[in-house]
Amino acid sequence: MTSKRIRVEFLLSLGLIVAVASSCAGASAHVRADTSRYPISMSPVVRDQNGMLLERGHLVHVGQLSISSAKIAIFYTLLPPRTFDVSEEVNRQVAAVGGEAVVNFTVETTDGCDVLNFFPVLNILPIWPGCVPVAVWGDIVKRVPLAGPPPAAAPVNSATH
């Protein structure tokens, strides 16, 4: 009976030590494009003003979008709420190459912040910062002028024959 009680107390103590000594750090970021002037699509297609689906044959690749950032948070990832607004960079990079839209938009994160997130002992403190690296990229495209109907054949002047 006594040995069982000792074992329970040992396990409880061990659990308490682990709970106190455990730590967490990191961050999250919400990717936004609230003021973008160009459509951004995660798929390879986008619509035009008339609602027509512009697919591969309608679009020509004119450049590559690439943006990256690292967002920091404290209080075990909770504060402050982070947003990663890509609008300004999208507007700048798309305009620079004369594009009209971004397709194949991709969001990537890595464990590249583990130096902070894993930092021993200190990341027990709520003020220890954690971070998340975020990279976004995509294809900058513009519309291919659609070929219209072939020009009408010149009328044959029968008077010349």
Next chain:
Amino acid sequence: MTKPIVVTVVAVLGSGCFSVTQTAHNARVPVVLGPVTCVGCSPRPAPPAAVGAPTVQDATSVWSYLIETLYTTTTGWGSIPSRLDLKLYEARDPCHQEVVLRDVEASSWAMNFVLFGYFAKSSVEVTGDQVRVPTGSCDPYLERWPLVGPLGIHWPLPPPPPPPAWQQPAAAPPAPPAPAVPGNGGQP
């Protein structure tokens, strides 16, 4: 005692090796982020969430862990790939559908249990609404893709649409009447 520290140091030094991406490269419907939903359109305010609108959610993640016990050390990692393509592939009417993303969240965090191990995770989650575009249309004269995809080959294929009027062959002019042969009543 030193093994967890060594392993943690190795984990820290090896950080950046894992990455996780979220995209929809094989989807045929637009998956739009931001206020501009079409080429040449002006930004519009975010529409209120339609009641009952189908929601699209997907999370892709990668994680690693280490569990230290008195006698063994267990390490591992795993990942969940992006399945946004597959979920949107089931959209049967891509000409009139699109997805408006409400939230794209990237996160990375690690949890340490001193002397006992750690768990680390990086993820990208997307949430969006499937909306119907009443004025949507497709160009029927492009290749009819996806002919193949995660659900296999479409068979039988629907009949191709008729070509536009300007591509149709010109109607043959009416054949001139056969010249009548005198003497036999026009019969050969």
